[in-house]
Amino acid sequence: MQEIIQCKEVTIRYVAKVIGILVSTFSAVEYGKLHYRNLENAKTRALKKNKADFDAEMVVTTSMRVELRWWYVNIRNQVRHISHGNPELTIQTDASLQGWGFVLNACKSGGRWTKNESQKHINVLELLAIYYTIKAVADKILGKHIKILLDSSTAVCYINNMGGSTENEADVFSRRFNDQLEWELNTDVFRNICEKTRVPNIDLFASRLNAKFAGTLYSEDNYRHGKLHSNCSTVANPAVVHTTDEIVSTETVDSTVTKGSIGTPARKQGSSSVEENDSNCMSCVRKIFRQRGFSKEAARIFMCSWKSGTKRQYQMYISRWLQYCRGEKISEISITVVNVIEFLTILFTNGLGYSAINTARGALSAFGLVVDGYHVGSHPDVTRFMKGIFNLRPTKPKYVNTWDVNLVLNYLRKLSPVKHLSLKELTLKLVMLIAITNAARAQTVHLLSINNMNKSSSQFVFKFDSLLKQSRPGADFSVFVLKAYPPDRRLCVYTVLKEYLKRTKVIRDQHKKLLISYIKPYAPVTRDTVSRWIKTVMFRSGVNTDVFTPHSVRGASLSKAKFNAVPVQAILHKAGWSNCKTFSEFYDREVAPGISFEEGVLK
Known part of the structure; x- marks a missing residue:
């Protein structure tokens, strides 16, 4: 200590x-x-x-x-009393969104909340009521053992536990949704299976949100949602499963290893287990850098070279590599090209495709390991082996076509004039216009801050303090511009943002993030919430959200810009790419058949 x-x-x-x-x-x-x-x-x-x-x-x-x-x-x-005896006084307190009150024998009083206090959660208000009550009757209770009666179990828990470090758990999950746990069978795949076999009589795994037929039982629905971080099935074939958002693997690997095999990943119960696995994995990476002779500070800087998303992608394969090395009884850093090829071969035999195995190769390359004078990922044998993987299991694009931006624009035009919209409708319209007009990721949108905002007569300019996904040395993406669109004020993000800032000024308190929740307590929202808002607009516009995710907004807007003869360099600059290969491979798609391209992205 x-x-x-x-x-x-x-x-x-x-x-x-x-x-x-x-x-x-x-x-x-x-x-x-x-x-x-x-x-x-x-x-x-x-x-x-x-x-x-x-x-x-x-x-x-x-x-x-x-x-x-x-x-x-x-x-x-220090001591701990077994009992403090019977209380000498009993005080009743209560709180509402308007004010607070108490009763102590014949003494009865209370008061109203200030404007800032009234915005706080009801559990906080219950605790404040107790605090103000004690201050009000301090002369009557000084030195006495008192008992407080109130109707908030959360406040009772906080007092008996002498405080807490988190808010009410139920309240957290009522505001934060984990769509990664709500799996759903792809409708077309399910229909094909039924046609080739038979229609099932019952589905014990379904919830009310992903049920496919009337014979479903929902008996486990509450249980499954109550255990948000445990008892979640690992999906054997993600190709037939639809989820509402990008899935980030948090899988851990069983520590029992047999020679020449890699255990199937299995999810552990509880977020602490995930954190422990992440810690062990990244600690091993740090240790390997130290074993190679780098100083403690140099190893720390190496660890910072990976962005959080890259770490999440790599850590599963790093865990598998360490597991493989333990099973083969070899050093993680003193290896041969045969070790690397055999490791990748096991991943291939376990059913992984080119993209996943290429990520595993990148994870090994991140160590900086050198084999036969080559970095492990660029060794000629590894490169040739990866070509074989590609020929056997080529990467398939997620989408063969995209949706027409006009569907969304027509819906957004109906949300006019902006001064008559509810805060929810105004928020949804603003988020979608920002995403479409800048081909922006949800991460970028949720990082916008009014602290770093400058307004002119025709545009809002934001500056980012933190790195974006596309940030890299030699490229500046710190400036984000939202321009006015005079030809159609109904689609003008500048006009919508002015109204949004005016509407949220009185409720945002000290929050500096641009986007805040449209319901109390009007707190800044997460990236996942931004994605859910975008998906809501897509669904209301008629876009098939069973097929297209919120991230597809980026590809849809870029593809339409290209169709309307926007220069490729302008597209690359807006998307944050250094060359057109990424655009042509993953984003440049034709619009679904039967949808015309008469107008530009906003025209």
Whole structure:
């Protein structure tokens, strides 16, 4: 403990160890729970910042030192009373969205909330009611044992636990949706299966959202949604499964390994297991850099060279590689080209295609390993082997055609005039116009901030403080422009944004993110929420959202721009690409048959 107090930086793992020791003393230290929250919150923030790498270092803050000094000075004098006896006074408190009140014997009073307080969650208001009550009757209860009666179980829990580090769990999940767990059989594939076999009598796995026929039982629906992070089936063939958003693998690998085989990934229960696996995986990567002779600081910089999305893609294959090396009893860094080819062969025999195996090759290349004078990913034998993989299992495009932007534009024109729209409709229209007119990813849209916004007579200019997915050395994507469109004010993102800023000014409090929720507490939204909003507009416009995901907006707008003779260089600049290969391979698609191209992207 003294070591943390004196140090400026320590590893997250060491802080977690100290917290574990402190928590173990709670049964003997009555007020211990009041003096560890800052440690716990600092550790949680550090883990998020370092992608769940427990071996990364974190700064020891002043608030952490204050709590640790309390333990260092008082630990030997602490006791825990088995009972405090019967309470001398009983106070009843309650709170609503308008105000608060209390009753203490014959003393009854209360008050209204301030404008800022009224925007807070009801659980917070219940706690504030207790706080103001105690202040109001402090002279009557000083030195006495009191009992407080209230109707909020969450507030009761917070008081009895002497605080908390998270908001009400049920409230969190009522506002945050995990679409990755709501799998659905592709309708066309399901129909073909039924035609070739027979129609099933019952579907025990379905929920009310993905049921395919009337014989479905929903008995497990509540259970499955109540266990959002556990008991989730691993999909054997993702080709026949439809999900509503991009799927990011958080799979871990069974530690039991047989020689020459790689275990099938299996999801662990609980987010902490995922974090632990991420930590072990990335710690091994850091260790390999250290074993190659790089300094601790150099290894840290190497770890920062990967963006979070790349790490999520690589970590599964890095785990499999480490598992393979343990099974073969070989070093992770002293390898031959035969080891690499055999590893990729096992992935191939397990059913992976060219794209996934190429990602695995990239993960191995990220180590910087050299074999026979070549980087492992560019070794001639590996390159030739990958050509064989491509010939046997070529990469297939996700879409053979795209949807017509006119479908969405016609719907957005109906949402006029903007001053008569509800906040929800205004928000949906703004998000979709931003996405279409800039071919923007959901990540880019959700990062927009009014702190870095400049307004002129014909455009809004935003600047980004953080890196975007397309950010790379030598290319500046820090400026994002939303231009006015005078030919049709109904599709003018400039006009919509002006109205949105005016409408949200009084409710956004201190939030600086451009996009906030259209329902209380009007907090900044996540990237997943932006994607869900885009999908909502697509669905309302008549776009088949069973086939096209929110990310397809990017391809649809770029394809239409190309059709209307927008220069390729302008398309590449808007999309953030260095050459046209990415566009031609993954985004340039014909519009679905039967849909015309009379107008431009907004014309």
